[in-house]
Amino acid sequence: MKMNLECPVPQFDFDHINLGHGSGGILTHKLLNSGVFEVLKNPLLDQQHDGAIIDLHGKLAISTDSYVVSPIFFPGGNIGDLAINGTVNDLAMCGASARYLTLSFILEEGLSMEEFKQVLMSIKKAADLSGVEIVTGDTKVVQKGKGDKIFINTTGVGVVHPHTDIRHQRVEEGDVVLLSGPIAAHGVAIMSLREGLEFETTVESDTCSLKNPVLALLDYLGKDVHFLRDATRGGLASVLNELSEITGLGIDIRQGDIAVAEEVSGACEMLGLDPLYVANEGVFVAVVKAERAEEALTILKIHNSCTKAAAIGSITSEHRGKVVMKSKIGGSRVVNFLQGEQLPRIC
Amino acid sequence: MKHLDEYRDPHLFDVLMQEIHKKVSKPWTLMEICGGQTHSLVKNGIVDLLPKEITLVHGPGCPVCVTSLGVIDEAIHLALRQDVILCSYGDMLRVPGSHLSLLEVKAKGADVRILYSPLEAVQLALANPEKQVVFFAVGFETTAPANALAVVHADKVNAENFSILASHVLVPPAMEAILSDPENKIDGFLAAGHVCTIMGLDEYYPIAEKYKCPIVVTGFEPIDLLQGILMTVTQLEEGRYEVENQYVRSVQQEGNLVARQTLKDVFEVSDKVWRGIGPIPMSGFEVRDRYKRFNARVKFDLNLDTVDEDKDCISGAIMKGLKKPMDCPNFGVRCKPEHPLGAPMVSSEGACAAYYHYSSAWNNAKIEVQ
Numbered sequence: 001m002k003m004n005l006e007c008p009v010p011q012f013d014f015d016h017i018n019l020g021h022g023s024g025g026i027l028t029h030k031l032l033n034s035g036v037f038e039v040l041k042n043p044l045l046d047q048q049h050d051g052a053i054i055d056l057h058g059k060l061a062i063s064t065d066s067y068v069v070s071p072i073f074f075p076g077g078n079i080g081d082l083a084i085n086g087t088v089n090d091l092a093m094c095g096a097s098a099r100y101l102t103l104s105f106i107l108e109e110g111l112s113m114e115e116f117k118q119v120l121m122s123i124k125k126a127a128d129l130s131g132v133e134i135v136t137g138d139t140k141v142v143q144k145g146k147g148d149k150i151f152i153n154t155t156g157v158g159v160v161h162p163h164t165d166i167r168h169q170r171v172e173e174g175d176v177v178l179l180s181g182p183i184a185a186h187g188v189a190i191m192s193l194r195e196g197l198e199f200e201t202t203v204e205s206d207t208c209s210l211k212n213p214v215l216a217l218l219d220y221l222g223k224d225v226h227f228l229r230d231a232t233r234g235g236l237a238s239v240l241n242e243l244s245e246i247t248g249l250g251i252d253i254r255q256g257d258i259a260v261a262e263e264v265s266g267a268c269e270m271l272g273l274d275p276l277y278v279a280n281e282g283v284f285v286a287v288v289k290a291e292r293a294e295e296a297l298t299i300l301k302i303h304n305s306c307t308k309a310a311a312i313g314s315i316t317s318e319h320r321g322k323v324v325m326k327s328k329i330g331g332s333r334v335v336n337f338l339q340g341e342q343l344p345r346i347c
Numbered sequence: 348m349k350h351l352d353e354y355r356d357p358h359l360f361d362v363l364m365q366e367i368h369k370k371v372s373k374p375w376t377l378m379e380i381c382g383g384q385t386h387s388l389v390k391n392g393i394v395d396l397l398p399k400e401i402t403l404v405h406g407p408g409c410p411v412c413v414t415s416l417g418v419i420d421e422a423i424h425l426a427l428r429q430d431v432i433l434c435s436y437g438d439m440l441r442v443p444g445s446h447l448s449l450l451e452v453k454a455k456g457a458d459v460r461i462l463y464s465p466l467e468a469v470q471l472a473l474a475n476p477e478k479q480v481v482f483f484a485v486g487f488e489t490t491a492p493a494n495a496l497a498v499v500h501a502d503k504v505n506a507e508n509f510s511i512l513a514s515h516v517l518v519p520p521a522m523e524a525i526l527s528d529p530e531n532k533i534d535g536f537l538a539a540g541h542v543c544t545i546m547g548l549d550e551y552y553p554i555a556e557k558y559k560c561p562i563v564v565t566g567f568e569p570i571d572l573l574q575g576i577l578m579t580v581t582q583l584e585e586g587r588y589e590v591e592n593q594y595v596r597s598v599q600q601e602g603n604l605v606a607r608q609t610l611k612d613v614f615e616v617s618d619k620v621w622r623g624i625g626p627i628p629m630s631g632f633e634v635r636d637r638y639k640r641f642n643a644r645v646k647f648d649l650n651l652d653t654v655d656e657d658k659d660c661i662s663g664a665i666m667k668g669l670k671k672p673m674d675c676p677n678f679g680v681r682c683k684p685e686h687p688l689g690a691p692m693v694s695s696e697g698a699c700a701a702y703y704h705y706s707s708a709w710n711n712a713k714i715e716v717q
Contacts, residue, residue: 195463269351271463272437329360329569331392333705339684 017111022141031139035117039124044100044135052135054100056159061096063087064155072119072149075189076204080122082281083152085209086232088130092214093228093284095166096158098130103137103154108147119150130209132156161218170226171247175315176293178286180213180306181206182259183236187278188267195271201263206282206305213303217286220299227287230280234338237276239285240323241337251323253313253335276325277338287315354568363573367580368398375583376402376532377576378525378668380518381487381539382409382697383567389701391569401580404532404668405701407521407624408539410486411438411694412666415620416654418514419444422483425512425647426457432475434468435483436490437461442693445654449483465497465511472501472509481643484511489541491515491632492606495613498634498641510643513634516619518542519550520630525667526558533668535579537565537572540594545610547602551590559588566594613638622690623662660689665698672699679703 012034020027037045044052065086072079088098103123107116127134185206192203210230217225231239236258244251260268260275268275282305288296293311300309323335379385385405388394394403407413423444426433433449440449440461453459458478462468465482472480484494494511501509518539525531538551543564555562561582565575575593582589592598610632619631634642643649656662659677664670672678672691682688684700691697 197463327391328355329357329391329393331394331396333390333392336704339704 012113012117015113017107017109017113017116017141019109019141019143021107022139028139035120036137036139039120040103040127040134042133042135044133049136050138052100052102054135054157056099056157058162059160061091061094061158061160062155063090063094064153065090067152067154068148069190070148071190071193072115074193074205075202076185077207077281078119078122079150079152080119081126082205082207083154084123084126084130084132085207085281087154087156088132089210089230089282089284091156091158092209092211093166093230094158094160095164095214095218095225095228096160097215098132098156098158098211100135101127101132101154101156103134104152105137105139106147106151106153107139107141108149109141109144111149115149126209130211161215163222164218164225165223166225166228168227168243168246171243171249171287171315172226173249173315173317174290175226175287176290176311177240177251177253177313177315178288178293178296178300178309179231179236179258179312180210180284180286180300180309181282182261182264182308183231183280183283184260184264184268184273184275184278186281187235187273188264188271190279191271191273192267197267197271203261203263203267206280208282208305210282210284210305213300213306214284216299216303217296221288221292221296224289224292225286225296226289228284230284232281233279235275235277235279236283236285237274237323237335238338240335243285243287244321244323247315248320250316250319250321251313252316253323253325255325256328257310257312259308259310276335290314351568354566354570356570359570360573363570363577364396367401367573367577370577370580370584371398371400372584374400374402375534375580376404376668377535377537377579378404378406378533379537379565379572380406380408380522381541381567382412382694383541384537384539384565384572385409385698385701387567387569388572389705392705393569393572394706397576401576404671405665405698406525406536406668407621407666408487408518408542409691409694409697410490410516411442412662412690412697413516413621413623414439414442414485414514414690415622416445416656417620417651418485418512419449420651420654421644421649422481422512423447423449423452424649424651425481425643426452426459428479428647430477430479432458432460432471432478432480433483434460434462434465434471434480436463436485438694439483439485442690443687465494466500469497469501469504469506469509472506473504476508478508479646480506480509482509482511484513484515487516487518487539487542488545488610489539491614492545492603492609495609498613498638499609501641502638507640510641510646511634512643513614513632514619515614515632516621517616517630517632519554520627521621521624522554524624524627524630526554526560528667528669530669531667533560535561535583536563537575537579538562540564540566540571540597543592543594543598543602545603545606547607548590548592548598548600555588555590561588562590564590564592564594564598566597621666623656623660623666625663657688662689662691662699665691672702675699
């Protein structure tokens with residue numbers, strides 16, 4: 001891979017993480033100096049301080065998230081790129097361009113350095129792709145059994161795009177609901193690994209940075225983008241229900257316009273899951289002024305992560321507080337919030 | 348998706364729907380037996396598109412819903428034992444027993460695992476010889492063969508620490524219980540396609556004959572359901588009461604002979620208590636003596652007291668088709684999926700939960716109330 005040639009691959013003289021690596025002593029020093037600082041190198045991080053002093057202007061957005069995905073490696077990514085993309089995307093949904101990230105590891109005693117290294121390299125790659133710098137962080141080690149290999153927290157700061165105003169209060173009747181791509185890939189990728197299920201084609205997680213398509217959308221549409229939200233945990237259904245509830249407006253969606261990749265849809269059938277509720281890591285919903293919807297789709301489709309962007313419905317003053325979906329065969333049903341965890345059905 | 352899109356084709360759907368509208372001349376009440384059919388009918392919004400003359404009532408074919416409170420308590424009792432790993436299909440976990448659900452005892456630290464196949468539980472037993480692995484074997488004739496096979500397999504590989512807590516129920520006795528109820532309103536049945544894939548059609552001829560009631564074995568996709576409804580309505584309009592097979596791509600006259608033989612080897616027919624309905628004679632499967640060392644009830648000497656259902660739950664009337672979920676004063680008020688009073692609100696296949704989640708009628712009614 002190209003990245004491996006460009007990035008210094010860290011060299012560690014130990015095979016596994018032990019409690020000493022979190023002690024703050026010589027082992028911590030070694031772990032950071034021979035690995036983390038070298039890979040993520042930038043002038044702010046090079047200060048090796050517990051905090052970072054940054055210089056940003058304008059309206060700022062801040063977001064934090066913790067990543068505990070299990071297993072930490074999955075088709076299409078790992079916990080490292082997930083931790084970068086997730087926070088970058090949360091900032092993008094505020095209409096902000098992520099600039100700086102903090103990075104905290106909670107490592108479980110016994111984690112192999114090989115795995116840690118791979119995660120670190122993915123972090124570097126994802127950060128570069130999104131144009132963000134990791135400026136400060138923290139490393140703790142917990143006893144074996146008290147963690148699950150790696151937990152990561154990232155906090156990001158970004159500059160809000162000028163001339164935008166992303167708030168649910170701006171959503172109004174007639175607005176068009178856009179979906180940036182096919183849904184449910186991430187959840188299915190993780191679930192098929194957990195359940196040890198093999199399908200003819202491997203389902204890959206959709207984890208990716210949404211920064212560029214969102215910024216492009218804002219460049220062109222400005223204040224005509226009323227609302228943005230990435231459809232992560234709880235899937236598309238949860239985002240739409242939250243929006244409907246908080247605005248007090250109704251949402252109509254069309255099942256036929258919601259893309260689900262064939263292998264994902266097949267896996268959902270087998271696992272007894274509804275793709276509307278399955279997690280995504282690279283899909284967002286944009287609510288835009290109706291007259292600008294076509295233009296918005298043209299802009300989104302230029303970006304690799306959004307080639308299958310589509311208008312899936314609209315905001316209505318009918319059935320307030322409810323999401324109603326027209327099924328492919330013409331019936332309609334209410335799409336509710338998920339109750340608890342989505343559990344596989346018996347038959 | 349191949350093998351699915353054909354049965355969700357909007358054009359064919361319209362054609363069939365028009366046929367049904369043309370065919371119906373008077374009111375008919377049909378019952379779809381299987382929870383999977385209920386789920387599909389409501390999820391695809393089919394119910395609202397049917398002619399008003401057709402009333403669909405949702406039958407007792409949701410295994411999660413009809414598993415008696417006592418059996419769930421047995422599972423919870425086992426899960427709470429330190430030496431037991433209790434394995435179950437996912438949606439059994441949320442079903443409330445008399446005090447707790449399996450999900451709640453799992454949160455308290457019990458080793459409860461969600462599996463997709465009972466054979467995985469046998470593997471788990473082999474990998475954990477110091478533990479007792481119990482598979483919570485619920486379901487109709489559809490899921491029973493896999494559980495029977497797990498017992499046969501455990502016997503073959505001497506997985507002595509494996510057992511099943513069997514709570515299998517059978518469709519034909521439940522149909523008879525419904526039809527023989529003096530208040531019965533059902534004119535025709537959509538029989539459960541997957542049950543008949545295993546068992547075949549033979550058991551249904553005497554029922555159709557005795558109660559003069561058409562029975563159409565039906566699949567689960569929108570096109571299957573409409574075709575099944577059309578075939579049933581056609582029989583009713585023509586005054587016929589026959590057993591017909593809509594689900595020909597899966598159901599053969601004699602069923603799956605290998606599966607039936609395995610069932611016969613491992614299980615014997617016994618009386619069962621159905622949640623919400625009560626005891627029905629000879630309506631379920633229990634593990635035969637030959638395999639009793641894999642029967643959790645024998646192994647753990649389970650003999651729990653019977654418990655009463657919540658008095659305010661009308662699930663019995665719902666599962667017999669005498670009432671609709673929305674007829675219940677507690678529906679959506681005291682009884683919701685997060686706090687179910689009775690089982691039909693728990694499983695996504697349960698009639699109450701299906702209405703709660705998907706039905707526009709109920710959801711719009713809720714909006715008007717506000």
